[in-house]
Structure formats: structure tokens, C-alpha cells
Amino acid sequence: MTVTLALRFPWGRYHATPWGRHVNEGAVELPPSPWRILRALYAVWRTRAPDLDEHVVHPLLDKLAAVPPTVFVPAHTIAHTRHYYPDSKHTTAGISVDQTLDAFAVLDPDAELALQWRGLDLTGPHRDALAKLAASLPYLGRADSICEATLADHWEPAGHDIWQSVETAEMIPADAEVTAVLAAEHPLDLEALVARPVDVRRGGLLFPRGTRFAGYQKTPATTRPRRRPPTTSVTAIRFAIAQRVKPPSTDALIYTDLLRKAALRKLGDLRTEPADTLLGGKTATGTTTRDHHRHAHYLPLTQDRHLSGLLVWVPAGLSGDELDALTAATRLHTGMNEKWRLNLRATDTGNIHDTAPELARPSRRWTSLTPFTPTRYPKNKDWPEFLRTEIERELGYRGLDDLHIRDLNLREERTPFRRTRPSAPDRRRPSAFVTITVNREIAGPLALGHLSHFGLGLFIPRP
Numbered sequence: 001m002t003v004t005l006a007l008r009f010p011w012g013r014y015h016a017t018p019w020g021r022h023v024n025e026g027a028v029e030l031p032p033s034p035w036r037i038l039r040a041l042y043a044v045w046r047t048r049a050p051d052l053d054e055h056v057v058h059p060l061l062d063k064l065a066a067v068p069p070t071v072f073v074p075a076h077t078i079a080h081t082r083h084y085y086p087d088s089k090h091t092t093a094g095i096s097v098d099q100t101l102d103a104f105a106v107l108d109p110d111a112e113l114a115l116q117w118r119g120l121d122l123t124g125p126h127r128d129a130l131a132k133l134a135a136s137l138p139y140l141g142r143a144d145s146i147c148e149a150t151l152a153d154h155w156e157p158a159g160h161d162i163w164q165s166v167e168t169a170e171m172i173p174a175d176a177e178v179t180a181v182l183a184a185e186h187p188l189d190l191e192a193l194v195a196r197p198v199d200v201r202r203g204g205l206l207f208p209r210g211t212r213f214a215g216y217q218k219t220p221a222t223t224r225p226r227r228r229p230p231t232t233s234v235t236a237i238r239f240a241i242a243q244r245v246k247p248p249s250t251d252a253l254i255y256t257d258l259l260r261k262a263a264l265r266k267l268g269d270l271r272t273e274p275a276d277t278l279l280g281g282k283t284a285t286g287t288t289t290r291d292h293h294r295h296a297h298y299l300p301l302t303q304d305r306h307l308s309g310l311l312v313w314v315p316a317g318l319s320g321d322e323l324d325a326l327t328a329a330t331r332l333h334t335g336m337n338e339k340w341r342l343n344l345r346a347t348d349t350g351n352i353h354d355t356a357p358e359l360a361r362p363s364r365r366w367t368s369l370t371p372f373t374p375t376r377y378p379k380n381k382d383w384p385e386f387l388r389t390e391i392e393r394e395l396g397y398r399g400l401d402d403l404h405i406r407d408l409n410l411r412e413e414r415t416p417f418r419r420t421r422p423s424a425p426d427r428r429r430p431s432a433f434v435t436i437t438v439n440r441e442i443a444g445p446l447a448l449g450h451l452s453h454f455g456l457g458l459f460i461p462r463p
Contacts, residue, residue: 001119001120001121001122002116002117002118002119002120003116003117003120003122003127003130003151004114004115004116004117004151004152004153004155005037005069005114005115005116005130005134005149005150005151005152006112006113006114006149006150006151006152006155007112007113007114007115007137007140007147007148007149008109008110008111008112008113008147008148008149009107009109009111009113009145009146009147010109010146010147010148011109011144011145011146012106012107012108012109013104013105013106013107013144013145014028014030014076014104014105014107014113014140014141014145014147015028015102015103015104015141015142015144015145016028016029016030016032016036016140016141016142016145017029017103017141017142018033018181018182019033019035019181019182019197019207020206020207023100023101023102023103024099024100024101025101025103026078026080026101026103027103028078028103028104028105029141029181030073030076030105031071031073031163031179031181031216032071032113032115032140032141032181033181033182033183033214034064034065034068034069034181034182034183034184034214035181035182035183035184035193035208035211036140036141036182037064037069037115037140038061038064038065038184038188038193039193039194040137040140041061041064041130041133041137042057042061042190042193042194044133044136044137044138045057045133048136048138049132049133049136052129052132052133053125056125056126056129057129057133058190059126060122060126060129060130061188061190061193062186062187062188063120063121063122063126064117064120064130065183065184065185065186065187065188066120066186066187067117067118067119067120068165068183068214069115069116069117069165070115070116070117070118070162070163070164070165071113071114071115071116071162071163071216072112072113072114072115072116072157072160072161072162072163073113073160073161073162073163074107074108074111074112074113074159074160074161075107075108075111075159076105076106076107076111077105077106078103078104078105078106079103079104079105079106080101080102080103080104081101081102082099082100082101082102083099083100083101083102084097084098084099085097085098085100086098104145112155114152114155114157114160116155127151130151131150131151134149134150134151135149135150137149161218161219161220162218162219163179163216163217163218163219164216164217164219165214165215165216166178166215166216166217167215176217176218177217177218177220178215178216178217178218179215179216179218180213180214180215180216181213181214181216182207182208182211182212182213182214183211183212183213183214184210184211184212185210185211185212188210189209189210192208192209192210192211193208193210195208195209233317233318233319233323234314234317234318234319234323234349234350235313235314235315235316235317235318235350235351235352235355236311236312236313236314236348236349236350236351236352236355236356237311237312237318237323237326237327237346237348237349237355238301238309238310238311238346238347238348238349238355238356239259239309239310239311239312239344239345239346239347240308240309240344240345240347241307241308241309241310241342241343241344242330242343242344242345243342243343246306246307246308247306247307247342248305248306248307249300249302249305249306249307250305250415250416250417250418251307251418252300252302252307252370252418252455253418253419253420253421253422253451253454253455253456254340254418254422255300255307255310255332255340255342256298256299256300256310256454256455257298257421257422257423257424257454258332258333258334258340258342258422259298259310259312259329259332259344260279260280260296260298260454261334261423262329262331262332263279263312263325263326263329264277264279264280264325265329266324266325266326266328266329267279267280267321267322267325269325270321270324270325271321274286276289277295277322278294278295278296278314278316278318278322279295279296279314279318279322279325279326280295280296281295281296281453291316292397292398292399293315293397293398293452293453294314294315294316295314295316295453296312296313296314296318296453297312297313297314297445297447297452297453297455298310298311298312298453298454298455299311299312299313299359299445299447299455299458300369300370300455300458301356301358302369305415307342309344309347310344311355311356311359311445312326313352313356313445313447323349326346327346327349329344330343330344330345330346331343331344332344334422336422337422340422352445353443356445358460359444359445359446359458359460359461360443360444360445361443361444361461362441362442362443362444362461363441363442363444363461363462363463364437364438364439364440364441364442365435365436365437365438365461365462365463366435366436366437366438366444366446366459366460366461366462367411367433367434367435367459367460367462368411368432368433368434368435368457368458368459369458369459369460370417370455370456370457370458371413371417371419371431371432371433371456371457372387372391372431372432372433372434372448372449372456372457372459373419373429373430373431373449373450373451373456373457374386374387374390374429374430374431374449374450375390375394375449375450376390377429377430378430383430383432384408384410387408387410387432387434388405388408390449391405391408391434391436391448391449392404392405394448394449394452394457395438395448398448400442402440403438403439403440403442404438404439405436405437405438406437406438406439407436407437408434408435408436408437409434409435409436410432410433410434411432411433411434411435412433413433419431419451419456420451421451421454429450431449431450431456435462436459444459444460444461445458445459446458446459447459
């Protein structure tokens with residue numbers, strides 16, 4: 001008889017540090033140790049299913065401890081994030097931080113990890129109890145390893161790696177992948193099973209009493225299911241500034257220009273043949289794209305008169321090598337000025353309304369965060385009326401030709417704002433900071449006028 005416990009991780013992540021390893025080693029316990037499974041089932045019984053009789057649960061756990069399960073691990077990759085937090089030496093006068101790693105396995109949210117006890121006779125109340133404990137299991141490993149577990153009667157592997165228990169006396173091929181995980185000795189010592197790791201170490205032990213290291217050998221999957229390609233493209237990528245000193249917001253055009261150049265350099269490394277590019281707004285022949293402003297906008301994000309990040313908004317959507325090239329651009333610099341340097345990290349990708357809600361929120365009233373610069377010259381026309389005409393014309397280019405400005409107010413801005421790109425300087429053009437109210441609610445982002453693809457003429461919604 002075979003008993004199979006199948007687990008699915010809806011968040012696509014499994015966090016678990018192997019026994020005896022430090023969290024900063026970045027190791028992930030795969031396959032999960034039998035010891036971890038037994039402790040998880042015991043904890044679920046005491047916290048979520050206390051109505052189960054201990055004369056049923058205790059023998060059940062003892063039976064599971066008697067047979068080392070075969071573990072089926074689906075396709076995954078190991079990844080980690082790094083976190084920095086103030087340590088005991090941190091003061092207002094001096095910064096001191098500790099680093100910790102959060103390592104995890106990335107899985108398909110629909111993939112199942114299964115543990116199979118072969119030859120285990122489990123019937124009646126024992127089987128019912130295991131089914132109830134499995135259904136009540138909230139997570140496995142760390143608390144953010146949210147899982148859904150079931151007792152599966154007819155489970156079949158599909159491209160899984162198979163980890164099988166091996167005895168030390170067995171002949172193991174030299175090129176076989178093996179590991180050792182913590183398992184309970186039989187008969188099961190319940191008192192040792194519930195001991196806290198801190199109490200084990202306080203008692204001078206490296207490992208819990210009543211445990212052993214069980215050897216497991218991996219049989220790779222013969223065929224792996226191919227990952228499904230993304231069905232939707234990304235329209236916005238948000239970057240955070242990864243350095244302490246942030247540039248003034250008045251220099252935004254320097255860094256939006258550098259980000260575009262860095263992304264195009266990365267794209268050039270990936271492509272062997274000329275092709276159209278949304279990042280550059282160019283066709284394969286080098287001419288400007290006529291796509292009604294649906295190629296990339298490089299926009300500044302500001303806070304307290306300093307840059308807090310950068311946003312790349314591509315209304316046409318971005319995927320494939322262009323997305324890879326953009327997210328790989330993490331260091332901006334130029335030989336024109338050594339002070340123009342910026343370290344970036346891509347922190348969010350997806351839909352513009354989720355990635356940058358502060359720019360995309362629907363509103364009737366909009367205020368220019370950066371100066372609006374008309375693409376034409378006013379000559380001797382009335383300046384406010386000229387601005388009104390130019391903004392309505394720009395809105396028409398973006399499919400908003402039914403919009404009309406009901407109110408327009410000029411705002412004085414004494415801080416000099418950079419209005420030209422370092423890589424393509426041109427004549428200084430007249431510009432203005434304005435607040436407009438239009439005849440109906442529209443959603444952003446709203447970037448209008450000259451150099452609107454580099455952050456000039458960026459409007460933010462107002463209540």
C-alpha cells in the first residue's frame with residue numbers, strides 16, 4: 001500500500017533552512033526532511049485539529065517515522081533576497097547594519113511536491129486523521145511558505161526529480177547527486193519531536209535526540225515540462241535608487257537619458273541583428289517610430305525635491321530581450337561628468353496602475369511635476385492661451401482629442417530645472433509649470449510636450 005501526501009505552494013515559494021545550516025548560507029532544504037514533516041503534522045494536530053484522539057495521532061506519526069518517504073520534487077530554481085537592518089552598534093551618529101539572506105525555492109504555483117510512503121499500511125482512523133491534518137496544514141518550513149496539502153490516492157509524477165532513501169551500505173554511483181536530511185529514529189520519541197531547536201542547542205546537542213541523518217539519492221527527471229511563456233507583457237518597470245545620496249529632482253533629465261542609453265547598450269549585447277525597439281523608439285533602420293507615443297517613456301519619481309526612483313512606462317508593452325535588457329541596467333554613468341552616477345535596482349514590473357499608482361490614478365485635475373515645454377514656439381501669441389492650445393494638441397496625439405481644458409493656472413517655479421538631455425542638447429525652449437482641469441476624468445500617466453519621453457511635461461493627478 002502507498003500513502004502520498006501532495007503539497008502545492010500557491011505563492012510559488014518554499015522557504016526552509018536545513019538543520020545545522022546557517023540562514024546566511026542561502027541553502028534550501030530540498031527534499032524536505034522527514035523530521036520537518038513529522039513536526040509540522042504534530043503542530044497542526046495541537047493547534048488546528050485538537051479533536052483528534054492522541055491514541056490515533058501518536059501511532060500515526062510513529063508509522064510515518066518507520067518508513068522513509070520517497071520525495072518527488074518539481075522543477076524549481078533557488079533564489080534569495082538580501083536584507084539589511086540596524087544592528088546593536090547602530091546609532092544616529094554612525095550607521096551599522098547586519099545582512100541576512102532569505103533563500104527560497106521558486107516553484108510553479110500549480111506544481112506539486114509529493115512525499116510517498118511505499119509499503120505503509122494506513123487504513124481506518126489513521127488514514128482519516130492524516131487526511132485531516134494534511135487539509136489543515138497552513139505552511140511548511142517558514143511561515144511564508146504557504147501551502148495546500150492533500151492526501152492523494154492516485155498521484156502520478158510529471159517531470160519530477162525523485163529523491164529516494166539509500167542505506168550507507170548501498171553502492172552509489174560516483175556521479176550521483178546525494179544529500180542527507182534529518183529523520184526520526186524508530187520508534188518515534190515524541191518528547192524529542194516537540195523540542196525547540198534553541199533547547200536542543202542549550203542542552204549541548206548538535207542534533208535532536210532520537211534523530212539521524214538519512215541519505216537520499218536523486219534520480220533526475222527524464223523530461224521536464226517546459227515553462228509556459230508569459231502571456232501578457234509588462235507595461236511598467238519601477239526602479240529604486242540603491243545609494244544613500246539621491247540626486248536633486250531638477251536633474252531628472254540626466255538620469256532618464258542615462259537609463260535609456262544603458263538599456264540600449266544592454267539590448268545591443270543581446271541582439272545580433274537590427275530590429276525595432278520600443279526602448280529606443282526606433283525602427284530596425286534607425287528611423288523614429290511612429291506609434292502614437294506607445295514606446296518607452298523614462299519618467300522620474302520624486303520625493304522631497306530629490307529623485308526617489310525612475311519609472312519606465314511602455315504603453316505598447318514590453319517583453320523578451322527588451323525587458324531583460326532594461327532590468328539589467330543597474331549602474332548609470334557617463335564620461336561627460338563623473339558626478340552623474342546612479343545605482344538602480346528594478347523593484348517592480350507589471351501593469352502601470354499597480355506599479356505606479358501615484359501617476360496613474362484617474363483625475364480631472366493635473367499638475368505638472370516637471371516643466372511643460374511646448375514643441376512649437378509661441379511667437380507673439382498670448383502665453384497662457386498658447387499653452388492651453390499646445391496641451392490640448394498633445395492630448396489629441398495620445399487619443400484624447402475629446403478633452404478640453406476648462407481651467408489652466410500657471411505656477412511660478414524658482415528652482416532651475418534641467419530642460420535638455422546631456423546626450424542631445426538643444427536650444428533652450430520656453431516652458432512653464434501649470435495646473436489644468438479637464439472636462440472629464442482621465443487616467444495617467446500624463447507626459448506631454450517636448451522630451452516627454454524623458455520626463456519633461458510629467459503631470460501628477462490632484463484631488
